[in-house]
Amino acid sequence: MICTGCSCLCDDIEFENGKILNACEKGFRHISGYKERRAKNIVNGKEVDVDTAIDKALEILKSTKKAVIYGLDTSTVEAQRIAIKISEKLNCYIDDNSSFCLGEFVEAILKKEVPTSTLEEVRDKAYVILYWGTNPYHSLPRHMSKFTYYPRGSKRNRGYDEDRFLVVIDVRKSEVAKLAKKNARFIKVENDIELIESFLKAIEGKASKYDVAGILREMKRADFNVIFGGLGLKYGLKGNYSYLYNLIKKINEFTPLFFIPAGFHSNMRGFNETLFEEVRAINKFSFLEKKSSPSFAFSELVKNENVDVAMIVGTDPLSSLPYEVSRKLLDMKKIVIDPRETITAKIAEVSICSAFSGIETEGEMVRSDGIRVKLSPIDKSEIDDVYIFKKILEGL
Amino acid sequence: MRLTKLMKFEAFIVVARISWEQKKAIIYLNPEFAKKNGIREGDVVSVIKGERKANFRVKFLDTAPENGGMIPNSIYTSYLLDFNTFKNFRAYIEIVEEEESKPEEIVDIIMNKK
Amino acid sequence: MPLTPMEIYKLLPKTNCKRCGEQTCMSFAFKLLNRDKKIDDCKPLFEEKKYEVQLKKLQELLKPLEKATETGLIVNSERCNGCGNCVVVCPVHVERDPRGAGIGKGPLIRDPIYRIENGKLVVLNVHACRRYGKNRILCIVCRENCPTDAISFLEG
Incomplete structure (x- = not known):
């Protein structure tokens, strides 16, 4: 199995008598704990089924001209491609953690x-x-x-x-x-x-x-x-x-x-490369202005109140971004797509539970050095980033 | 009453990722630095950066910087910092008779409920 | 903290009575550490009341010996994050598993000395260790490359 716990994407993970072999402690926790603390499908505080949550997300995305799609660093390349298409269709901003990372x-x-x-x-x-x-x-x-x-x-x-x-x-x-x-x-x-x-x-x-x-x-x-x-x-x-x-x-x-x-989430480099293939920029990109700019970084957009809707995927800005940014998250509508419960999801209008890339979904990721790795899931989930993004793209 | 409880110390604090499980607000202090300033393992300290502060339980770690400590990336560090001080910063620490901060408390502050 | 013969010696009667079969208490301390002798072999410690406190301290001091493998190895799992440095640097692994642990992967041989299971170091086959048996050598390569001192040996 390929471990998607970090950007090493270790390819020698084995299973024997209920034990996970060769993975480090971080990888072991990632692989063994994927069923714990899962996100729920929620609209305005009420638990709903996943399609209802996706419909509400669509409604919010359609209602604005100033949206940002943010995160995607633990999504597969396939999912990232669809997310880029969504931002293109919405003529909006797209950015990931790499804008304040590597x-x-x-x-x-x-x-x-x-x-x-x-x-x-x-x-x-x-x-x-x-x-x-x-x-x-x-x-x-x-x-x-x-x-x-x-x-x-x-x-x-x-x-x-x-x-x-x-x-x-x-x-x-x-x-x-x-x-x-x-x-x-x-x-x-x-x-x-x-x-x-x-x-x-x-x-x-x-x-x-x-x-x-x-x-x-x-x-x-x-x-x-x-x-x-x-x-x-x-x-x-x-x-x-x-x-x-x-x-x-x-x-x-x-x-x-x-x-x-050296560093980063499992597929952060994948996001950079996938966006680069499409638009020759690696992050903080505006499809409206067709360019990348420091002022289009998620944290800048939020801080300067240049967006009113954020679709946040696989990341938790309320806990990972500085106070001057996180406090401004309140003033906007948030759609959180994540396999795991996050602090941001608790204050989001819509929360959608997705799947863990590489554990429950197949696809491709890019290692920290640019090598592409085919994932080898051990479980299967119908509802993953690809399913959610496809439905959103079709609905727009 | 411990005398050190009345004092504030300036510390150099590194923000870093840790690979082990992280559940509570912990500051890993350099043992020498902590002992010099009368801080014991298990104490709770307030880390004060400008107008903001958060409480951390003290643990000792020999890989923490000599003149201070290390705090894992977390909602607590994000709350205390900005992008100019994202990886390391100087702050005051003082021993307090309180519990360590909890994520909900920080969220409440961020959301202006407190 | 690694245990030294000196620390053990300090708690022995230091009379060189030879009842244990050793010439000196110091050589008995060495044998205790190597587990060639047992603490019960020192009769005066148990027979004479004045050694009561010393005996208790000594028993406490020797507790880690029980946890150690036959090569004197102690793994502190709490300090281990499964980085696998020890698995890869082990000279025995390099020799016997050149396509697995030797090039950084998880061991491919059936009976590796070390393996990472559930994110922690597990000792599987201590008999293959260079520290084991008659012709043993005091190899410490794994310990030297553990950045958190999760690996220690009784002799220090």
Whole structure:
């Protein structure tokens, strides 16, 4: 089975005598707990059947010219495609969590502004493996053991302590930083921009605030190095993404270095890629204006009261977005589509219970490195995102 | 009465994902930092950021930042923060004789019921 | 916390009476830790009243020994999140399961030492461990790569 607990999409999950094998704790909870705390079909506080809830959602969507469709990061690519069609038909906004998560990194990759690779290539070839602003121990628990640092690769078969060089950059000594022992470096960073400047100075052979010359020397020894960039790096850059891409370009002038985003929900990259195929933008897109803009991010639209209806899929903005955004959610109509009960659903006009992608529905997702994975559900639910979205699209 | 109960401490707090199950409002403090400031495991502290605050049960964790703690991504951190402080922030913490915050309480505040 | 022979020694009578069959109390402490001897083998501890408090402390101290496997391994499940580092780094797995655990996947062999079940590390076949048996070596690769100290060994 493919685990859809995070964007690793681990493909070796087995079942034996009622036990789930190989999945991490996070994956185990995701797979074993899918029947718990399920969402209910609700219209204005009253429980209804699913089709009644969908009809009410349609009525709300038809009543506005200022709607946003938001979320979709745990939906399959197939469901995402229909959701995009709905926003096209409604001439409305569409956005996902990547607009405050790792969207910018995926965008740079899709626009080929930064060289990237796959996790299998990393396993087989990578020497310097650098985690920057991410602690995969918690966000992607099997990242290091299944894909990057620990497995033996075809060209790196002598084990992590001889054939890899681990670098961890974080504001604290995280779990992953604790693993940076022999043949490894941990850099406690206060300012990511200054760290990038240190790298640039070290390339020119000059002294700098952070001692990174040794890392560059290690990179030079190999024909394959990789940076995994997480949310800590994104926020540390404070919008100056070109600093990072420029550094990667500079290093590539003397040794190969690739960049892969690390973090996020199971199919966030899938959303970015699916939307990119359609409109050449990865998120915060307006079908009315036919362009993407920072002001079209869900949080900006809500904060500035530029929308009055939100169709929220598989995400919980009331608990995940800052107060200045969440408090404004009250002023608009909300349709929540989610397999699980959420806090946002409690204050929504319409709540529709969907299915867990990959557990109850088949389809495709995109792993954090862009590899497409066919899901292998263990259960079946008739009512899933595809069913709900199709009905909405037909009704419009 | 513990003397530390009258004091406020400035702390550096990282917001991060955790892989284990998360049910209550918990702040994972660096053990050294906590001991230095007279905070014990099991205490409840208020984390005060500007005009907003939320209460957390204290647990110790050696991977928490030296000069503060770590709070898992949650409705509590979202409530306290904005996008400029989304991954880490400075805040005051003080020991309180209250229970940890509950999601419903935060929702009530967000919805302006309180 | 790992247990050391010194900590055990401190709670023994320290008279080197040899009734246990060892030359010194220190060597008895080592044997206790390796589970070659039992606490009952130290007769004075039980016979003489003045050792009563020490005996209680020692019994408390040696409790983890009961939980440990034959290789001295203790898994603290509460600290484990199933990241699988231990499964993949295990030198025995690398050798015997090069297409499974060796390249990061769940073990493909029937009798792996370690496996992740229901999100937690489970010890399945401790007899295959390099720490087991006569020619044992004190391998600690799994422990070294557990970032939460969910794996520990009695000797520390």
